[in-house]
Amino acid sequence: MNGKLQVKTISKKSLIEITATELIILALLGVFAVVLRANLRIPLQIPGHHGLEVMAILLLGRGISKSSFASSISCFFAALMIFFPFMGFKDPFLPLYYILMGATIDFLFKTIKNSKTNVLLFSLIGAIAYMIIPLGRLFIHFTVGYPYQSFIKLGYLYPVVSHFLFGATGAVIAVGLIFSANKIKSKN
Structure with a gap:
């Protein structure tokens, strides 16, 4: 110690930069999930089949993020995208379901x-979260009387079960993506 002040250097990014970067990534993942869902109009005639890509993307964000509100952030931005008329969504309650999914x-x-x-457990969380869409629709259907075609065509149980299964499968895809990302990250 020679009496001079030592200059401290910080090799890591500051917490604010990481948080801002993470926020942008989570927002973009939410937007990407909805844009992909809007543009993948595959006529499978199976309710909930978009759970594959939607839950994979949203849970990927949750899996790689350090934030405890990662899914809420992604789903909030996804819900904002659903409001745009050019996205082609007809369900007026879908943004609410996405916000509930994130929470x-x-x-x-x-x-x-x-x-x-x-x-x-990861896949169970994805399944339960994606099942919020048909459960919310059932609630709206019985309280307000809003007619959902999936319930009219297929009954009440089939859409709930298919959303559960597709949500779980999307979560398994997310686990695979997270595992691959962590493996690549550990090599570098």
Whole structure:
């Protein structure tokens, strides 16, 4: 010690930069999920089949993010995109379902231990979260009387179960993407 002040250097980015970067990435993932869903008009005639790509993208963001509100952020921006008329969504309540999905994912990740490392728990969270769409539609259908074609054509149980299964499958895809990203990251 010679009495001079040592200059401190910080090799890491500051917390504000990481948070801003993470916020932008999560917002873009939410927007991408909705844009992809709007443009992938595959006529499978199976309710909930978009759970594959939507839950894969949203849970990918939750899996790679350090924020405990990652899914809420992504789903908020996804809900904003749904409001644009050129996206082609006809369900007026869909933005609300997306916001509830994000809150559910974040809540379940906080309350269920080891959910980021256990594939079964991760897929269960994705399944429950994506099942919010038909459950919310059932609630609206019975309280307001808004007619949903999937319930008219297929009954009440089939859409709920198919959303559950596609949400779980999308979550498994997200686990694979997160595992691959972590493997690539660890090599560098």
